Amino acid sequence: TVLYVPDIEPGLALKFLSNFSDVVTVTAPDSKKYFSRLERITVTGYPLRADLSSWSREKATQHFGLDAAKPTLLVTGGSKGARSINTAVLNHLEELLNTSQVIHISGNLDWPVVEKAAETLPAELRSRYHAMPYSHEMGAALAAADLVVSRAGASSLGEYPFFGLPAVLVPYPYAWRYQKVNADYLAEKNAAVILQDELLEDKLVLIVKDVVMNINKREAMRAAMKKLSNPNAARMIASQLVKLAGEQPL
Numbered sequence: 001t002v003l004y005v006p007d008i009e010p011g012l013a014l015k016f017l018s019n020f021s022d023v024v025t026v027t028a029p030d031s032k033k034y035f036s037r038l039e040r041i042t043v044t045g046y047p048l049r050a051d052l053s054s055w056s057r058e059k060a061t062q063h064f065g066l067d068a069a070k071p072t073l074l075v076t077g078g079s080k081g082a083r084s085i086n087t088a089v090l091n092h093l094e095e096l097l098n099t100s101q102v103i104h105i106s107g108n109l110d111w112p113v114v115e116k117a118a119e120t121l122p123a124e125l126r127s128r129y130h131a132m133p134y135s136h137e138m139g140a141a142l143a144a145a146d147l148v149v150s151r152a153g154a155s156s157l158g159e160y161p162f163f164g165l166p167a168v169l170v171p172y173p174y175a176w177r178y179q180k181v182n183a184d185y186l187a188e189k190n191a192a193v194i195l196q197d198e199l200l201e202d203k204l205v206l207i208v209k210d211v212v213m214n215i216n217k218r219e220a221m222r223a224a225m226k227k228l229s230n231p232n233a234a235r236m237i238a239s240q241l242v243k244l245a246g247e248q249p250l
């Protein structure tokens with residue numbers, strides 16, 4: 001049995017199952033401290049969909065009709081959206097658009113409100129705001145962005161490093177601490193900034209401007225994030241399965 005642990009900290013079920021697994025594959029070395037049998041642990045990185053690699057920055061910029069000379073902010077709350085992030089963005093939308101182009105993936109629940117906000121923007125700002133309820137081309141959004149504001153689910157440990165995408169992470173506050181631990185890991189590596197959910201309204205614009213307008217800081221975060229990338233994670237996990245089956249590793 002091969003077990004994969006996507007978040008830095010395993011949940012109770014994964015921790016229990018690890019006792020019966022031949023190999024436990026983990027996204028990052030920091031996960032090792034949560035297990036007692038270290039000889040079973042293999043650090044692989046986070047497995048990514050192959051299609052993500054098809055998006056270059058130039059191709060993604062053209063896909064969204066962005067101005068390549070202006071910085072781009074990506075806002076996403078995952079497939080269902082994140083209401084507190086959406087609300088803070090809408091409350092400060094014009095301020096954000098004065099410094100960046102914005103790709104806003106809101107989720108379906110908040111889409112009617114977001115769509116209405118887009119329609120009421122001044123004409124000179126409307127062209128900078130690219131809002132949608134859902135995107136089937138997340139690779140394009142990630143490749144086009146200079147900074148992302150999002151939750152800190154497990155995919156942030158794989159997708160953001162792959163694209164070298166600096167992040168402002170807002171851990172979901174109403175569940176166990178997995179997202180906080182993920183965010184702490186990226187922040188400790190100087191690849192991300194943590195923004196508490198309850199401080200979104202007061203500090204979102206300030207933090208976004210600090211990163212977007214400070215090219216040196218942004219590039220340092222980009223380099224730090226890129227260092228955490230392991231694009232061969234899926235192959236490494238597959239190799240463990242093949243090896244257990246008695247064949248030669250991939």
